[in-house]
Amino acid sequence: MGIIKKKQDIEINDYPPVELHEGGSILLTKLDDLVNWARSNSLWPLTFGTRCCAIEFMAVGASRHDMARFGFEVARATPRQADMIIISGSINYKMAPVLKRLYDQMADPKYVIAMGACAVSGGPFYYNSYSIVKGADHVIPVDVYIPGCPPRPEALLYGMMQLQKKIRRERNFSRRKKAK
Amino acid sequence: MTNELLTTAIGQIEAEAETRQGAQYVETFVPFAKMHDFMLRLKEDVTLAFDYLICVSGVDHADHMQMVYHLESTLHNHMIVVKIKTDGRDNPAIDSVADIWPTAEFHEREAFDLLGIHFNNHPDLRRMFLDDNWGYPLRKDYKDDIHIVSR
Numbered sequence: 001m002g003i004i005k006k007k008q009d010i011e012i013n014d015y016p017p018v019e020l021h022e023g024g025s026i027l028l029t030k031l032d033d034l035v036n037w038a039r040s041n042s043l044w045p046l047t048f049g050t051r052c053c054a055i056e057f058m059a060v061g062a063s064r065h066d067m068a069r070f071g072f073e074v075a076r077a078t079p080r081q082a083d084m085i086i087i088s089g090s091i092n093y094k095m096a097p098v099l100k101r102l103y104d105q106m107a108d109p110k111y112v113i114a115m116g117a118c119a120v121s122g123g124p125f126y127y128n129s130y131s132i133v134k135g136a137d138h139v140i141p142v143d144v145y146i147p148g149c150p151p152r153p154e155a156l157l158y159g160m161m162q163l164q165k166k167i168r169r170e171r172n173f174s175r176r177k178k179a180k
Numbered sequence: 181m182t183n184e185l186l187t188t189a190i191g192q193i194e195a196e197a198e199t200r201q202g203a204q205y206v207e208t209f210v211p212f213a214k215m216h217d218f219m220l221r222l223k224e225d226v227t228l229a230f231d232y233l234i235c236v237s238g239v240d241h242a243d244h245m246q247m248v249y250h251l252e253s254t255l256h257n258h259m260i261v262v263k264i265k266t267d268g269r270d271n272p273a274i275d276s277v278a279d280i281w282p283t284a285e286f287h288e289r290e291a292f293d294l295l296g297i298h299f300n301n302h303p304d305l306r307r308m309f310l311d312d313n314w315g316y317p318l319r320k321d322y323k324d325d326i327h328i329v330s331r
Binding site for chain 2: 093094126127128129130131134
């Protein structure tokens with residue numbers, strides 16, 4: 001139909017005639033808001049815990065710091081059904097191609113949270129380690145970085161909420177207003 | 181058995197073993213040539229009966245390598261530490277105890293992978309974690325300019 005396109009491919013002539021003013025019509029912006037609301041409130045994570053941060057991730061999934069109230073509790077084991085991957089733990093040089101393959105198998109739209117110092121930058125293993133990749137963003141692009149060793153469950157929830165805010169800013173159907 | 185009784189018992193089994201009291205356990209240094217028979221007798225002797233090999237560790241000293249075996253007896257509830265020195269660091273080789281305690285099979289593979297100590301008569305000596313042409317990272321003189329950011 002031509003309405004669903006990537007943001008960078010949208011030319012000014014692609015819109016149907018009703019779209020004559022900048023920013024998009026109320027229909028498309030509300031459609032954007034609806035889709036972003038739906039996506040941000042049901043981000044299913046891929047279970048990818050390699051190290052100690054996975055325990056904090058499990059704590060977030062447990063009852064005290066509940067991630068089910070955000071809609072995240074369905075953690076899929078297969079990347080094909082997951083929306084985001086929470087890299088909780090350090091990535092070895094042996095694990096890096098596996099992580100890349102899992103990320104490639106995920107369907108769009110997909111997001112990545114780097115949780116913990118090891119995933120952010122290599123953490124305590126940045127110096128003098130022969131086997132830990134110095135940051136998961138050497139392997140896949142990361143959206144949200146959560147520092148901590150391990151980050152508290154509240155910090156992980158804050159990072160997930162930041163990811164929700166990032167998703168709500170997306171524009172898939174309408175355009176942002178052009179800068180004057 | 182108490183530590184003193186263990187010390188005398190080991191002296192009776194193997195005359196060349198130097199035994200001393202460590203911080204918590206009795207530590208025994210056995211010469212490399214007598215190692216396998218000594219371990220076999222540690223397991224089969226009824227009063228000692230060390231049937232549980234807890235841990236096999238490798239140590240990198242300046243001029244030699246050392247293997248440390250922590251043994252426990254589930255029957256008598258005593259523990260002992262056996263230390264074996266290899267000669268030199270260039271091609272360290274030690275007899276394998278995998279035929280006495282099967283858990284040593286994987287422990288010795290790990291020591292071979294990370295320290296480069298070769299084990300004679302090991303059923304399946306190959307690398308476990310690292311690629312085949314990686315060096316031996318846990319040696320003190322290991323240099324790796326690609327992966328290691330040193331400080």
